[in-house]
Amino acid sequence: MRAAVALWERLWNTGKSMVVGHGITIREMFHKPVTVRYPEEKPPFERGSRSVPVLKVNEESGLLNCVSCGLCERSCPPSCIEIVQAIGADGHRKPWPETFQLDLSHCMVCNLCVEACPFDALEMADVVELSSYQVQDLIFNKEQLAELWKTSRALRVAGGECIDMGDDTVAAGVVRS
Amino acid sequence: MTADQRTAGTSGATLAAADAVDRGDDPARAMAEDAAEHHLMTINMGPQHPSTHGVLRLIVTLDGEAIVKVVPDIGFLHRNFEKIVESWSFAGIVPFSDRNDYLGAITNEVAVCLAVERMAEIEVPPRAIHLRVLFSELQRIISHILFYGTFGLDLGAFSPFMYAFRDREMGYALMEKATGARMLYGYNRLGGLRNDLPDSWFRELERFLDYMERQAWPEYMALLIENQIYRERTIGVGRLTPEEAIAWGASGPILRATGVAWDLRRAAPYLSYDQFEFDVPTGKNGDTYDSAMVRMLEIKESIRIIRQVLRILPDGPVLGRVRPNIRPRPGDYYSRVESPRGEVGVHLTTDGGSWPYRLKWRAPSFCHLQLIPLMARGAKVADLIAAVGSTDVIMGEVDR
Numbered sequence: 001m002r003a004a005v006a007l008w009e010r011l012w013n014t015g016k017s018m019v020v021g022h023g024i025t026i027r028e029m030f031h032k033p034v035t036v037r038y039p040e041e042k043p044p045f046e047r048g049s050r051s052v053p054v055l056k057v058n059e060e061s062g063l064l065n066c067v068s069c070g071l072c073e074r075s076c077p078p079s080c081i082e083i084v085q086a087i088g089a090d091g092h093r094k095p096w097p098e099t100f101q102l103d104l105s106h107c108m109v110c111n112l113c114v115e116a117c118p119f120d121a122l123e124m125a126d127v128v129e130l131s132s133y134q135v136q137d138l139i140f141n142k143e144q145l146a147e148l149w150k151t152s153r154a155l156r157v158a159g160g161e162c163i164d165m166g167d168d169t170v171a172a173g174v175v176r177s
Numbered sequence: 178m179t180a181d182q183r184t185a186g187t188s189g190a191t192l193a194a195a196d197a198v199d200r201g202d203d204p205a206r207a208m209a210e211d212a213a214e215h216h217l218m219t220i221n222m223g224p225q226h227p228s229t230h231g232v233l234r235l236i237v238t239l240d241g242e243a244i245v246k247v248v249p250d251i252g253f254l255h256r257n258f259e260k261i262v263e264s265w266s267f268a269g270i271v272p273f274s275d276r277n278d279y280l281g282a283i284t285n286e287v288a289v290c291l292a293v294e295r296m297a298e299i300e301v302p303p304r305a306i307h308l309r310v311l312f313s314e315l316q317r318i319i320s321h322i323l324f325y326g327t328f329g330l331d332l333g334a335f336s337p338f339m340y341a342f343r344d345r346e347m348g349y350a351l352m353e354k355a356t357g358a359r360m361l362y363g364y365n366r367l368g369g370l371r372n373d374l375p376d377s378w379f380r381e382l383e384r385f386l387d388y389m390e391r392q393a394w395p396e397y398m399a400l401l402i403e404n405q406i407y408r409e410r411t412i413g414v415g416r417l418t419p420e421e422a423i424a425w426g427a428s429g430p431i432l433r434a435t436g437v438a439w440d441l442r443r444a445a446p447y448l449s450y451d452q453f454e455f456d457v458p459t460g461k462n463g464d465t466y467d468s469a470m471v472r473m474l475e476i477k478e479s480i481r482i483i484r485q486v487l488r489i490l491p492d493g494p495v496l497g498r499v500r501p502n503i504r505p506r507p508g509d510y511y512s513r514v515e516s517p518r519g520e521v522g523v524h525l526t527t528d529g530g531s532w533p534y535r536l537k538w539r540a541p542s543f544c545h546l547q548l549i550p551l552m553a554r555g556a557k558v559a560d561l562i563a564a565v566g567s568t569d570v571i572m573g574e575v576d577r
Binding site for chain 1: 265266268269270272273276336343346350353354357358361363371372396399400403404405406407408409
């Protein structure tokens with residue numbers, strides 16, 4: 001096939017495609033850049049973006065919603081949640097967790113624990129800057145998870161629900177015709 | 178010594194390399210020793226080479242710049258997927274399967290869901306079936322955009338890569354809005370989908386499709402596919418015959434580039450693909466140009482399918498009623514879907530327990546990777562890069 005195309009035609013096409021290609025790239029110079037200067041500038045997360053399951057705090061009482069039922073622990077595919085139920089001074093089991101540990105180095109952010117929770121105790125937060133040099137730092141206890149819930153935007157999406165996304169922002173500034 | 182004699186001389190190197198692998202040694206050493214006898218050179222391409230798409234190592238024996246022998250060395254990204262899921266619940270396999278082909282995550286999830294839903298006789302609502310088609314096609318568009326960018330990058334064209342990433346990010350923003358994650362969605366559930374979508378999302382999707390069709394697609398064609406330098410680099414490079422492609426288990430755009438109109442969406446319709454009109458684009462020569470062209474045309478066909486889905490999308494729930502602990506029926510179940518790269522197959526064997534007895538993942542990239550020595554025969558080093566790029570291998574899927 002290469003030999004069949006005459007040399008002059010190939011040369012002409014090469015020149016033509018260079019002009020066309022440069023035309024496209026030069027036109028791009030007059031548009032607004034689509035890149036963002038991370039970390040100085042941070043693009044907003046979409047509503048419902050999820051990165052880590054966090055423990056929801058009841059705003060009236062200031063206590064965790066978690067009753068330590070263990071359904072999330074059982075539904076977690078990589079078994080990264082570990083719950084120990086509290087035992088009171090009277091020797092009876094209490095409806096709150098003594099420890100609630102989440103191993104973020106194992107978590108695959110699948111949302112299955114949030115869907116399993118019948119007590120509205122877990123939500124998905126949108127914090128992503130959690131990297132660490134020590135893998136132990138990625139094991140979060142219940143105080144840290146509650147703190148993450150307070151400081152980040154969290155959302156609970158149960159199975160089959162319609163998710164409210166707010167205003168439409170996707171691709172709004174990019175489409176031009 | 179002619180090139181043929183040299184090739185014949187190094188056929189012993191293949192055996193030596195295979196023996197070395199059996200012993201657990203590095204095959205490159207055996208190949209290098211053999212090549213030195215014939216005054217050839219053995220070099221490693223990868224696993225850190227930027228143009229090898231992940232952690233693929235190619236051991237290449239060279240005669241000057243001509244390729245005598247290529248041996249792909251795989252396994253750098255092995256994560257033990259098939260063994261791990263043998264102790265996982267069926268619901269947990271679905272988000273984990275995203276990690277196999279991480280650029281075609283939705284199609285992986287659909288493959289697992291189809292197999293498990295057939296096994297446990299789970300009903301899926303019609304809206305969820307249509308939305309699965311919609312997301313599979315959106316995923317195909319995004320994956321082919323990335324292919325366009327990286328294939329250009331492999332051939333030395335940097336600008337198309339930036340254009341591809343600009344548009345890909347729009348697609349991923351849509352995905353993030355709908356599913357909550359950019360790449361590894363975890364969106365499918367046994368019996369449907371995780372969440373429903375509001376009207377505003379569908380309006381944005383239509384805007385994205387309009388943009389892709391009217392502006393981005395012609396730009397892609399003008400910038401790279403119609404470029405004469407690109408054509409010289411790809412036409413006739415990495416040719417495969419239809420017989421070879423079928424014999425080596427190729428599927429997807431690689432097979433269709435050779436002229437075989439085999440598309441599972443048409444040949445063995447799953448979900449609701451039999452309700453939609455679309456063409457199966459094919460090539461003629463089976464070279465890298467054709468396989469890239471097939472992918473470009475598939476972007477258009479995917480846009481066509483999504484438009485049809487949006488027209489007939491019914492209302493209703495997206496998640497059927499599923500028992501928390503599904504009761505598996507013992508037996509073998511196989512489901513296959515057309516991923517952006519080819520045929521993804523899930524062979525699920527259960528013995529009635531809560532976990533799969535065995536799950537075999539059929540990855541299209543694994544078959545395509547074995548075609549690289551075939552595509553690179555008699556070629557130069559630069560053509561080998563074109564061949565690797567055109568197969569669009571995802572190492573996460575090859576090594577699993």
